[in-house]
Amino acid sequence: MTTYSGTREFEGATFVRASFKGATLRFSDVSGVTMRGVDVDGLDLDSHDLFFGSLLVNGVDVVPLVDAELNRQFPGRELQKAQTPEGLREGWAAVQSAWQETVTDTPLELVDAHVEDEWSLAQTLRHLILATDAWLRGGILQVPQPFHEIGQIFTGAREMGFDMSVFRADPPTYEEVLEVRAERQRQVTDFLSTVTPEMLGEERDNPWGGGDWHPSVGDCVRVILEEEWAHLRYIRRDLARLS
Numbered sequence: 001m002t003t004y005s006g007t008r009e010f011e012g013a014t015f016v017r018a019s020f021k022g023a024t025l026r027f028s029d030v031s032g033v034t035m036r037g038v039d040v041d042g043l044d045l046d047s048h049d050l051f052f053g054s055l056l057v058n059g060v061d062v063v064p065l066v067d068a069e070l071n072r073q074f075p076g077r078e079l080q081k082a083q084t085p086e087g088l089r090e091g092w093a094a095v096q097s098a099w100q101e102t103v104t105d106t107p108l109e110l111v112d113a114h115v116e117d118e119w120s121l122a123q124t125l126r127h128l129i130l131a132t133d134a135w136l137r138g139g140i141l142q143v144p145q146p147f148h149e150i151g152q153i154f155t156g157a158r159e160m161g162f163d164m165s166v167f168r169a170d171p172p173t174y175e176e177v178l179e180v181r182a183e184r185q186r187q188v189t190d191f192l193s194t195v196t197p198e199m200l201g202e203e204r205d206n207p208w209g210g211g212d213w214h215p216s217v218g219d220c221v222r223v224i225l226e227e228e229w230a231h232l233r234y235i236r237r238d239l240a241r242l243s
Contacts, residue, residue, distance in 0.1 A: 126152035
């Protein structure tokens with residue numbers, strides 16, 4: 001099977017009576033792609049950025065439909081967009097309760113298992129540690145070096161020039177992951193317990209740097225909530241396949 005990586009040779013191309021059956025696209029840009037008269041039976045599309053644009057299927061923008069269905073499947077998910085301290089606290093409590101259920105119900109033999117190139121449960125929890133470090137400790141609290149050494153960095157970070165020496169090379173035990181994860185959860189809970197509407201409106205720097213976006217404290221909290229719900233959906237999807 002041929003792999004195309006880092007290529008732009010297909011931008012603006014036209015494919016007629018071509019077969020992409022069974023093909024896999026990962027971390028690729030398919031924005032603006034037009035498909036007409038195509039067979040899409042079994043097409044599996046998963047995009048974290050889906051809710052920042054549109055996706056037309058037979059002329060219907062299905063993004064609001066997908067968003068509403070995910071809110072139905074994950075009660076409390078809609079609060080990831082909350083604008084008030086009370087709403088954000090309620091949203092945080094909802095997603096933590098959902099995560100506790102998943103962690104408790106996952107057999108130990110599956111915590112390091114994964115589907116294809118996806119993260120395992122242990123790796124996912126490590127990534128959520130990283131997300132909390134970036135957006136709470138780095139973004140909101142402005143800690144100079146906010147990252148715990150067991151955090152799971154996103155794919156492609158090394159190629160982007162991120163200092164990987166921050167992170168430990170040897171994988172932690174699952175018990176250590178749970179311990180650090182619980183500590184980071186408490187930090188978010190403690191912060192939200194006293195946050196005010198005025199503080200939510202304060203401007204911060206983007207913890208990942210670059211660009212002109214200066215998120216508010218509320219924006220940073222909402223990113224944490226989005227990360228929590230998105231990765232909960234991913235890991236429940238994968239655990240269902242592994243089971």
